[in-house]
Amino acid sequence: MRILVVGAGAIGGYFGARLLKAGRDVTFLVRAKRAAQLAATGLIVKSPLGDIDAPRPPLIEAEALREPFDLIILSCKAYDLDGAIKSFAPAVGPNTLILPLLNGMRHLDALDQRFGAGAVLGGLCAISTALDDQGRILHFSDFANLAYGARESAQAEKAEALDKVLLNAGFDARRSGKIAQEMWEKWTFIASAGLTCLMRAAVGDIEAANGADLAVALYNECAEIATGAGFAPREPARKFAGGMLTTPGSEFVASMLRDIERGAPIEADHIVGDLLRRQGAKAEPGSVLRIAYVHLKAYEARRARETGAKAERSGA
Structure with missing residues (x-):
């Protein structure tokens, strides 16, 4: 082959x-x-x-x-x-x-x-x-x-x-x-890990700041969207995500945070934005998912602005 x-x-x-x-x-x-x-x-x-x-x-x-x-x-x-x-x-x-x-x-x-x-x-x-x-x-x-x-x-x-x-x-x-089910379960988890981007901190740091409830809220919001699409996360996936997102002292961060820290492009629309889109009219203005998405888009806007300004200076 x-x-x-x-x-x-x-x-x-x-x-x-x-x-x-x-x-x-x-x-x-x-x-x-x-x-x-x-x-x-x-x-x-x-x-x-x-x-x-x-x-x-x-x-x-x-x-x-x-x-x-x-x-x-x-x-x-x-x-x-x-x-x-x-x-x-x-x-x-x-x-x-x-x-x-x-x-x-x-x-x-x-x-x-x-x-x-x-x-x-x-x-x-x-x-x-x-x-x-x-x-x-x-x-x-x-x-x-x-x-x-x-x-x-x-x-x-x-x-x-x-x-x-x-x-x-x-x-x-x-x-x-059940590959589609597994893809949805992974997607639900990594979108929830976007909280580390929002906080610019590892899971353990967020937990130390008494923010584990935000991680749980974000995961539940993502899981609800997956459920609405017909792919409710199974218990092992929920247990894994719960542990990864709330463990005291954990240094786990989303790979997207590493991209942000080095000023690289990110997959904001593909990972977080698409979930939000599928949530549709059900999305609350203050949802943690929406706040995480706006944060990522703000980073993209700033990056584009600074890249453009740098290009103009180089051209001058």
């Missing part, structure tokens, strides 16, 4: 490197700058689960795509989705499967519209990674999980066929019979 990994960043690069080491037929779709970097240094992963050094990873740029691949693994940020779709579209044939690992659900609408729902599986991952200044992939956790599954019954056989390439590839992979 020919696999195209879109990008060789912190997530796609990690799973792609594991697949490559396991002997799978993997090619990385990269931009010119990343291609030059990888050609010079190779694809390097530093991980507690074992390092990887692939001196010459198979690379391709969008302009060179001519033939379809069997599987496309997509793990870009939501704000890069349109560009990613345009770049890998030539690699999608009548039998190609697309496995997106983005958070939330809105990306499925864009992929379905462009390629048809039958080509797009459900997927999610749990991993903590980042790129360093040298382009190496740093894996911080002792886990790397990937789940995939059919979103409709007609995809079941195709999803099962992925077992041969995704299982036993150096990370914890599993095929889920």
